[in-house]
Amino acid sequence: MRARTFTESGRRAQIVASTIAVIAEAGYAGASFSRIAKHAGLSSTGMISYHFAGKDDLFAACITEIEQVTGAFMEPRIAAAVGPVAQLRAYVESNVALVGQHPDEVRALIELVRNAAQSPAVNGRLALFEEHFRAGQAAGVFRAFDARTVALALTSGLDAVVATAAAAVPEPAELARLGRELADLYVRATAPVPEGGTT
Template identity: 30%
Template structure:
């Protein structure tokens, strides 16, 4: 019992290390260049050692994706629930997401390239939906509140989500690009699209 718990604990810790090594390797060399050999090399072991903990590379990638997705979701929920209005929730959503991606650039390539690779391949339809459906939900309520029903919230949610990816990609490419400022400009635009009239929120 005691030893079993300890074994499970160390095993979980080892898996976590390997997931972290995967995130870092993908950030460094890109998704499809992040082979088991490179990830194992970063840990100072042979590639078979990873296969022991994860039965295949696909499963390792899936686990790493799940991890970064959970981290991001947790952070987003924490921040968005602080909003005092739905309109503000939209604003916070955009700024928080951009801010998170700006602060955790290691995870960015895994999120974008990894999602793209898995969504085209097999399952992951859940995650893909989830990608923008959270924003769509908030937008739906916010639009109902502000009373501008002319906006297609699904199209706006997809566009903003993809737009944020593109902004982050630009930031990775051009170190001089101010990503957080871009996020605020984008939030302003979205707000303008769903606002009742012409005024901006309290900032």
């Protein structure tokens, strides 16, 4: 087997993987211990309680695991981009492209972020965007706007597009087109005002 993360012992990792699969398939509300146990081939839910302090703990472990997987895909792509605007574009495009690689993880993360009471993950990404926008504004590559509000709107819009795509994964080319569409939208939305203001 050997297909385990280095952070967790075998069973834990197996349970986390099953949880992600179940959330992706049945949604947050449908992810009961018994369903997860069945998926994991466990004969009882007791094993889950043994390995995790509770549902919150299990879900937190899932978020950690998913972030590792998605980070490995997205981070190099974002790092390869130069400048705040290109990085924004890279974030959006790689996030959409990620659907083609790890649809279950993407679906599960969105469900978790949507339902799990204010995890550090969701706040982290929000803060990341907000900070990114502020830095870009200081550098003059983004126009003046309320960074927090815009970060919230854009990350949520991104999630919605990604979730829809993950529900019925399109071909890579179509996925790339979706990413470009959305990145265009976000770049234009945040671009500096050229000369005279619009309305």
